[in-house]
Amino acid sequence: MKMRQSRQGDKQGEVDFTKPDFDLDERRPLGLGKIYVAGYGKSEIHESGGGGGWFSRLLLTFLFLVLMLGGALVAMVEMYPPQGVLILEYHKVNDRTKDDYTVSPTEFSAQMDALKEDGYTAISVLDFLRAKKGKQELPEKPVVVTFDDGYSDNYTEALPILEKRGMKATVFMVTNDIGLPGYLTWDQLHDMEKRGVELGSHTANHLPLTEMTLDEARDEVQKSKLQMEWKGLKTIFVLSYPNGKYDKYMPKILKEEEYLAAVTGDPGLNTFQTDPYRLLRTNIPPSHFGIREFRLRIWKSKAMALLGLWQNVGEMKE
Numbered sequence: 480m481k482m483r484q485s486r487q488g489d490k491q492g493e494v495d496f497t498k499p500d501f502d503l504d505e506r507r508p509l510g511l512g513k514i515y516v517a518g519y520g521k522s523e524i525h526e527s528g529g530g531g532g533w534f535s536r537l538l539l540t541f542l543f544l545v546l547m548l549g550g551a552l553v554a555m556v557e558m559y560p561p562q563g564v565l566i567l568e569y570h571k572v573n574d575r576t577k578d579d580y581t582v583s584p585t586e587f588s589a590q591m592d593a594l595k596e597d598g599y600t601a602i603s604v605l606d607f608l609r610a611k612k613g614k615q616e617l618p619e620k621p622v623v624v625t626f627d628d629g630y631s632d633n634y635t636e637a638l639p640i641l642e643k644r645g646m647k648a649t650v651f652m653v654t655n656d657i658g659l660p661g662y663l664t665w666d667q668l669h670d671m672e673k674r675g676v677e678l679g680s681h682t683a684n685h686l687p688l689t690e691m692t693l694d695e696a697r698d699e700v701q702k703s704k705l706q707m708e709w710k711g712l713k714t715i716f717v718l719s720y721p722n723g724k725y726d727k728y729m730p731k732i733l734k735e736e737e738y739l740a741a742v743t744g745d746p747g748l749n750t751f752q753t754d755p756y757r758l759l760r761t762n763i764p765p766s767h768f769g770i771r772e773f774r775l776r777i778w779k780s781k782a783m784a785l786l787g788l789w790q791n792v793g794e795m796k797e
């Protein structure tokens with residue numbers, strides 16, 4: 480089915496592409512004659528003039544092909560949407576802070592509405608992992624709504640918006656920040672968990688795991704998990720890499736520390752072939768162009784999944 484679509488795209492390309500070429504062919508004797516005659520004595524100018532014509536034709540052809548391929552890709556994503564779990568990455572949801580990590584409650588509500596409108600069902604990371612083991616069925620269009628860092632507005636602003644729409648969410652905590660001003664408290668975490676929010680670790684101190692010794696990295700992921708579990712929260716199975724940074728040593732450490740999965744900042748869609756310790760996530764910063772920008776970000780992840788670009792399939796080699 481995919482082949483047929485791409486042929487269709489090519490065929491369309493041929494029709495439009497050959498048209499200017501035929502025109503050029505018809506004019507060629509005249510055009511060439513002119514250049515040939517005028518070329519005597521002023522060869523430099525006319526050679527460069529001829530070169531320019533050739534170059535601009537090539538450039539036009541190139542631009543045309545880029546447009547055609549772009550158009551074909553848009554059609555492909557719409558007609559043959561790639562399968563996989565979409566994971567969204569948020570940080571703060573409020574009207575107070577204006578930075579690259581804050582989405583306003585109005586904007587967040589509109590985005591959750593858009594997801595529902597587009598047929599998405601919110602699941603947890605654990606739902607996805609259970610489905611991978613054949614223990615659960617996934618909805619047709621699954622989405623995981625995640626929050627990094629553990630800001631208190633996740634409880635005061637985001638949770639009511641999600642609950643109103645019957646949507647699940649996952650919050651990744653920096654455990655040494657729990658209870659600090661602006662961050663979630665232990666009581667809020669217990670309440671969130673009761674209300675169906677999945678909790679994960681974002682390490683103990685939010686330091687990039689790739690910029691410390693392996694023992695220190697192990698400490699960061701181990702302590703944060705234990706801190707939450709000792710406080711009576713459910714077992715922590717999922718980690719979010721601080722600053723999205725990971726390397727080939729991380730999956731092994733996480734496996735040994737009894738984590739089942741980790742999310743990155745690499746965009747794409749997650750299938751059962753995706754390395755569970757390098758799950759793909761689509762970042763959602765505040766938008767400048769409204770809901771279209773939100774949908775475009777999701778589209779980009781779909782396009783990358785369709786093309787199979789940087790989709791973290793299989794185990795990490797380097």
Ligand SMILES: [Zn+2]
Pocket residue numbers: 627628681685721722
């Ligand atoms: Zn973070």
